[in-house]
Amino acid sequence: MKKRNIVLLAGMLLTLGSLSGCGASQDDTIVLRVANWEEYIDEGDWGEDEVIELEDGTQIFGENSLVDDFETWYYETYGQKVKVEYSTFGTNEELYNQITIGDVYDLACPSEYMIMKMLREDKLRPYSESFFDPEIEENYYVINVSPYIRSVFEELTIEDQKLSDYAVGYMWGTLGIVYNPEVVSPEDASQWSLLLNEDYYKQITIKDSVRDAYFAAITLSYYDIIMDPAFLADPDYHEKLSKILNRTDEETVARVEEILSKAKRNVYSFETDAGKADMVTGKVVANEQWSGDAVYTMDQADEDGLELCYSAPKEGTNLWFDGWVMLEKGLSEDPRKQQVAESFVNFLSMPENAIRNMYYIGYTSSISGGDDGMIFDYLKWNYEADPEEEEDVVEYSVGYFFDYGKEDADERYTLLTSEDQTRRQLYAQYPTKDVVDRSVVMACFDEEDNERINRMWTNVRCFDLKYFFSE
């Protein structure tokens, strides 16, 4: 009996101890609640043979997760303990629903259209002025962000608010098609009409997402206009293309509905998540895909000895990005949080950490490394080919990304790579200038248009009694 009492007492003391520990940590530890996509940050624990060794001898290795590394780094830099509560979401809509239901986050990483939606609903807090000061050493984001990404951000406004004040880039890419070159000709795969191409009847998947399907269909419905040579040569080509591909009027939506209904009968399926695996196993021969997922798919297929390619269709592609935004509701709880949130973004923007992320998740970071050549070196580490050892070595320029608008940028940022990489991982990860020129950001639909487009989508997906006996 006595023994049991002692155990009980010990248990109580332990509980008390941990409780008081909790109380103390709440006092001097700042908690940062971060919401990010699933598998969208380096979680560390790399194998020993995975060390990235760059040309200048720099070694990069993910031992701990970046979140843990941030906590250590922050304590070493600012002498303040922080704790990151890291949670993940699967879709933008899921994040939005969580926030509306009452979950509170301080920092989140939604896609461009969701950032616009949140900005319109006054959910975001702008970054502080000092965050954009390149003189401060710890401002890694401003120092290292790609000038191209910065210019894209600066052009975007919603209700007279500049997006660049509220969001900073994390990952970016294009929307394109992953295809099996043995079955699908590169010519067929280089256009969105592939989705309607009856040669590949029931062998192609589209993404099960209104926006992605809408984008593919709208390029087709304005094909004659946007592929007209005069239009292509127009000095305001990009601006005009962006206007057309962002149309949401009734006539456009009706045309899109017709095209998608046709596509639905021609494609294998609208896939939510199976597309990547189905490309690798060969169930489908082409698949609408985000560039980052495309890299992942091609890597996976390479392991199985299957060569897949990526194309960014010639009619135009959707330039997408995920960016870090600070949420007003969370930050208002503790005035010290904003600085921590900004530091988290800065920490992820160190070239070394950007490389760790890219290596781990396969997407393309918005960080170009400023004057530091590390990111370009990483590109070389990944894709450079030696003309003396390989045939078909070509030059590949990505100057726009590292030094946007400078004439000699391409000279400094050209690497030698094998010819097939111009259609594969390199092309998906760092598209060429001509792809970027025909890529547009798809803004968020406003309430009324959104309703119409959702109704259109439901109509496409619902069972059409006309085809009762054919299905």
Added chain:
Amino acid sequence: MNKLTFDRKMLVIPYVFFLVCFVILPLLVIVYYGFTDGSGHLSFENFLAFFTNPKTMGTLVYSLVIAVTVTLICLAIAYPVAYILAKGEYAKHHFFLMIFVLPMWINFTLRITALKEILTVIEWNLALHPFANTIVGMVYDFLPFMIMPLFNAFTKLDSSMIEAGRDLGANSLQTLTKVILPLSVPGIISAVTMVFLPAMTNYVVLDMMYNSTYIMGSLIGSYFSSFDWNNGSVISAILLMFIGLCTILTNYAVQSKAERSRA
């Protein structure tokens, strides 16, 4: 001092709590959202919109066709199996029952993924037969839910009734139609309700079997994911009414038949 004593009735408290929190309150929320517009005013617009849109009606028809087909096939397979398991010479071996119920213990997405691979080998391209694949997937998924209630009904069925029927000169067919079938009706009804409604709404099977056409479940899901709580709720409510109506009608039919046979 009035001591707090344990009453047997208090055992019901956990369930009442559960019932209120997870059944009654959500139902009220569904009805509230279903019959109001975005700004909280009473409205039947969503309700009428469902019945006037040929596309959503098409989905209702499609879901019904799937659900009826799946239920009938499941019943046709499960009825004799359940009878044999309960009454035949295998009745004493629980091993056989276990084999039929075993799939329920394995994760459902895993099973469907495996089925998908098998069907791909057979058909080469799954997308050519989306309807057939859906039926196969759902039958595979729901069969144990059909077998269990029928099995229970048959174990409770008094064997002396069957013997009595035989003694009075009924042949096998007559025993089946006049004795076994009427006595197993309650089992059939509960088995059918276990399968019918899930078959109308379980869109995960469709997604996994590459059927891109919506059924009622996916329609509800699509409204919810576009933040349209009102339309999503009204369809849930319509589905609920539909099932409720079916249950009432079958109960009524069974009861009146029972009364007639008694008379």
